[in-house]
Amino acid sequence: MPKPQKAGSRSRQQHKKETKRLKRRRQKRKYSGDNVHRYKAVRDALKQFYPGEPKGNLARHLNTLAWLVSGIAGSKRSNYPEIAKKSPDGNKPPSREKRFSRWVNNKRVDFETWFTPYAEVLLLSLVHGPLVLAIDGSEAGRGCLALMVSVIYKGRSLPLGWIVVKGSKGHFPEEAHVSLVEQVAELVPEGTDVIFLGDGEFDGITLQETVDDKGWKYVCRTARNTVLTDDGDDFSFQDLGIEPGEIISIPDVDFTREEYGPVHTIAWWVKGNKSPIFLVTNMELAEEACYWYKKRFRIETFFSDQKSRGFHLHKSHLDKPERLATLMIAACLAYIWMVYLGDFAKRTGWNKIIHRTDRCDLSLFQLGLSLLEHFLNEGIAIPVSFQMGTNIEGVVQPLPDEF
Numbered sequence: 001m002p003k004p005q006k007a008g009s010r011s012r013q014q015h016k017k018e019t020k021r022l023k024r025r026r027q028k029r030k031y032s033g034d035n036v037h038r039y040k041a042v043r044d045a046l047k048q049f050y051p052g053e054p055k056g057n058l059a060r061h062l063n064t065l066a067w068l069v070s071g072i073a074g075s076k077r078s079n080y081p082e083i084a085k086k087s088p089d090g091n092k093p094p095s096r097e098k099r100f101s102r103w104v105n106n107k108r109v110d111f112e113t114w115f116t117p118y119a120e121v122l123l124l125s126l127v128h129g130p131l132v133l134a135i136d137g138s139e140a141g142r143g144c145l146a147l148m149v150s151v152i153y154k155g156r157s158l159p160l161g162w163i164v165v166k167g168s169k170g171h172f173p174e175e176a177h178v179s180l181v182e183q184v185a186e187l188v189p190e191g192t193d194v195i196f197l198g199d200g201e202f203d204g205i206t207l208q209e210t211v212d213d214k215g216w217k218y219v220c221r222t223a224r225n226t227v228l229t230d231d232g233d234d235f236s237f238q239d240l241g242i243e244p245g246e247i248i249s250i251p252d253v254d255f256t257r258e259e260y261g262p263v264h265t266i267a268w269w270v271k272g273n274k275s276p277i278f279l280v281t282n283m284e285l286a287e288e289a290c291y292w293y294k295k296r297f298r299i300e301t302f303f304s305d306q307k308s309r310g311f312h313l314h315k316s317h318l319d320k321p322e323r324l325a326t327l328m329i330a331a332c333l334a335y336i337w338m339v340y341l342g343d344f345a346k347r348t349g350w351n352k353i354i355h356r357t358d359r360c361d362l363s364l365f366q367l368g369l370s371l372l373e374h375f376l377n378e379g380i381a382i383p384v385s386f387q388m389g390t391n392i393e394g395v396v397q398p399l400p401d402e403f
Contacts, residue, residue, distance in 0.1 A: 039070040045384035049117040068330035078316040118386040125387035130193040134299040142319040157299040159332040164321040174204040197296035205260035229254040249286035341368030
C-alpha cells in the first residue's frame with residue numbers, strides 16, 4: 001500500500017520538475033538560440049540608421065556587420081574563427097569566415113557608410129556638456145599601429161575615428177594627427193564645446209593651429225627641450241629645475257622656433273611619478289589644464305579593453321592596415337554597445353543583480369559584458385544602442401520588487 005503523501009509534497013515535486021524543465025529549456029536555448037537572439041538585436045539596432053528596409057548589397061553588408069558585432073561581443077575575440085563560432089547562419093564555420101573576410105577586404109565598405117552614422121548619434125547623446133576628445137596611438141593587429149580619437153565618457157573612451165598604418169612601434173607624424181582631427185571634427189555637432197587632449201609626440205604647431213581654428217580648447221603634451229620664447233629670450237622646460245609635486249605655469253609665451261602663440265605652457269611633476277610632463281594649452285589656468293589632461297589617460301582603457309581585457313584585437317591575425325581599419329568598425333561598434341549596456345545596468349539597477357549590491361568593482365565595459373550574458377541566460381530581450389544615457393522602451397523587463 002503506497003504511503004500517503006504529506007500536504008504540499010506534490011506541489012514541491014511539481015515545482016522541482018518545472019524547475020528542471022525550465023533549466024533544460026534554458027540550456028537548450030543557450031547553445032542553439034543565444035547567438036541568433038544576440039544577432040537579431042544588433043541587426044535591428046544597426047538598420048535604424050538607414051532609410052527604409054535595407055535591400056540588395058546594403059542589406060547583405062548590414063547583415064554581415066551585425067554578425068561581426070554580435071560575434072565579437074559573444075566570443076570576446078576579433079579573429080574570424082572565434083567570431084564564426086558565435087555567428088551561426090546555417091552555413092559551416094569556414095563559409096562564415098570567408099564571408100567576414102570578403103566584407104573586411106571589400107573597398108566599398110567604408111568608414112563614412114558603416115561607422116559615421118553611429119558616431120554622430122553617439123556625440124549627439126553627449127552634448128549636454130563639453131565633449132572631451134583624446135588622441136593616442138597603440139599597437140594593433142599584426143605589425144600595425146592605430147592612431148585613435150575617442151570621446152571620454154565615465155571612465156571609458158568611446159572611439160570616433162582612427163588611422164591604421166604598418167609598424168610595430170614608434171610615433172605618428174603630426175600630419176597624421178591633423179588628418180584624424182579633421183575627420184573627427186566633421187562628426188562634432190555645430191556649436192558644441194570641445195576640449196582636445198593630445199599626447200604631443202612632436203614639436204610642430206600645425207595641430208595647435210588646427211584645433212585653435214575650430215574654437216576648441218586644448219591641452220597637449222610636448223617635449224622637455226621644446227624651445228619657448230618670452231620677450232625675445234629663448235629657453236626650454238629643462239631650464240626650470242622643477243621638483244616633484246610642483247606645477248610651474250608659464251603663460252603668454254611663444255611656442256617652438258616658429259614662435260606660435262602666445263600660448264600657456266606648464267611643467268607638472270605629479271608626486272610619485274618618475275619624471276615631470278610638459279604641456280602646452282590655450283586654457284588660462286594651469287590647474288584647469290592639468291585637471292582635463294588627467295582624463296587623457298582614459299583612452300588607455302579603450303586599448304586594454306580591445307586587447308587583453310576584452311576583444312583581443314591584437315590577435316586578429318590581420319597584418320594589412322586597411323583590413324584592420326575595416327575590422328575595427330565592427331570591434332568599435334561592439335565596444336560602444338558594451339559600454340552602453342554597462343551604463344544601462346548602473347542607471348537601472350541591474351548591476352546589483354549581476355554583481356554586488358554594496359559597490360561595483362567592474363568597469364562599464366566589463367559590466368556590459370556581464371549584463372549581456374545575464375540577459376541571454378534569463379531569456380530577457382537585449383537592449384542595443386550606440387547612444388549613451390538612452391532607455392529603449394519595451395525592451396527590458398522591470399526589475400523585481402525586492403531590488
